[in-house]
Amino acid sequence: MKMDINGMTYAFEISGTGQPLLLLHGFTGSMETWRPFIKMWKEKFQVIIIDLPGHGQTDSPDDVSRYRMESTCFDLNVFLDRLGIENVYLLGYSMGGRVALSFTCLYPNRVKKLVFESSSPGLEGKLEREERVFSDEKLAKLIEEKGVEYFVHYWENIPLFQTQKTLPYHLRQKIRKERMGQNPRGLANSLRGMGTGTQPSWWHQLNKIQIPVQLIVGEKDSKFCRIGKRMESALPNAQYVEIENAGHAIHVEKSEIFGKIVMDFFMNKEGIH
Numbered sequence: 093m094k095m096d097i098n099g100m101t102y103a104f105e106i107s108g109t110g111q112p113l114l115l116l117h118g119f120t121g122s123m124e125t126w127r128p129f130i131k132m133w134k135e136k137f138q139v140i141i142i143d144l145p146g147h148g149q150t151d152s153p154d155d156v157s158r159y160r161m162e163s164t165c166f167d168l169n170v171f172l173d174r175l176g177i178e179n180v181y182l183l184g185y186s187m188g189g190r191v192a193l194s195f196t197c198l199y200p201n202r203v204k205k206l207v208f209e210s211s212s213p214g215l216e217g218k219l220e221r222e223e224r225v226f227s228d229e230k231l232a233k234l235i236e237e238k239g240v241e242y243f244v245h246y247w248e249n250i251p252l253f254q255t256q257k258t259l260p261y262h263l264r265q266k267i268r269k270e271r272m273g274q275n276p277r278g279l280a281n282s283l284r285g286m287g288t289g290t291q292p293s294w295w296h297q298l299n300k301i302q303i304p305v306q307l308i309v310g311e312k313d314s315k316f317c318r319i320g321k322r323m324e325s326a327l328p329n330a331q332y333v334e335i336e337n338a339g340h341a342i343h344v345e346k347s348e349i350f351g352k353i354v355m356d357f358f359m360n361k362e363g364i365h
């Protein structure tokens with residue numbers, strides 16, 4: 093399905109009925125990220141998957157401002173209005189987690205529960221943000237100059253994804269196919285507009301988030317374990333789980349465990365407390 097929001101065409105799919113559950117993929121991903129989970133989750137929820145700006149079948153505009161966190165969250169708010177959805181359970185992975193947390197901070201009445209997989213509230217320090225913007229711009233230029241295939245080879249070999257090298261071939265091919273299908277302009281402008289250094293830091297807003305939050309990280313993903321533990325201390329109503337022998341993309345590396353944790357969390361009527 094497609095929806096035009098303020099001149100940007102978003103691709104999305106809806107399966108099942110009940111409490112809406114909105115799923116947000118990571119950088120280089122798409123709504124295909126969540127395909128393996130839809131059969132299970134649609135039994136209990138109205139599962140909504142969407143391609144974020146510059147990804148999948150959603151537009152990849154030249155205008156970098158359309159990728160900015162505030163703009164994307166504004167569009168997601170319009171998206172839910174158009175679907176007649178008052179509030180959602182929200183799950184975000186990595187970049188999608190940053191979008192999910194941003195949406196929770198900007199539109200708090202629209203999010204009832206949040207699952208936050210391998211992600212970050214942004215960077216607190218101005219210098220840290222500037223350095224990240226600089227490195228993401230270099231990466232954006234590499235994508236534009238060398239193309240998606242060259243970038244994907246680089247990307248799948250960064251230390252963060254070392255654990256994916258031991259995945260079965262079909263899973264590695266699935267991830268690679270999703271990445272290879274991306275638009276170079278979309279990836280480059282996503283880094284520029286929605287990059288970790290570009291978005292606002294939400295660290296000082298965490299203590300205001302009263303909804304139940306499930307933080308999920310891979311035991312081998314030390315950087316995001318540190319971030320997740322710090323977030324758990326700041327969030328009033330959060331639980332933190334480290335998945336044994338997993339890296340960054342737990343939903344791929346430990347999909348059965350991941351699917352159960354997510355289902356149990358969203359099915360728990362009482363919330364965390």
Ligand SMILES: C=C(O[C@H]1C=C[C@H](C(=O)CCC(=O)O)[C@@H](C(=O)O)[C@@H]1O)C(=O)O
Pocket residue numbers: 118119120121185186187188190250252287288315341
């Ligand atoms: C490498 C770092 O940052 C990137 C790592 C993960 C994020 C992501 O969405 C990757 C998804 C995937 O390829 O499976 C990405 C993001 O949040 O935009 C970051 O650029 C790092 O060390 O922070």
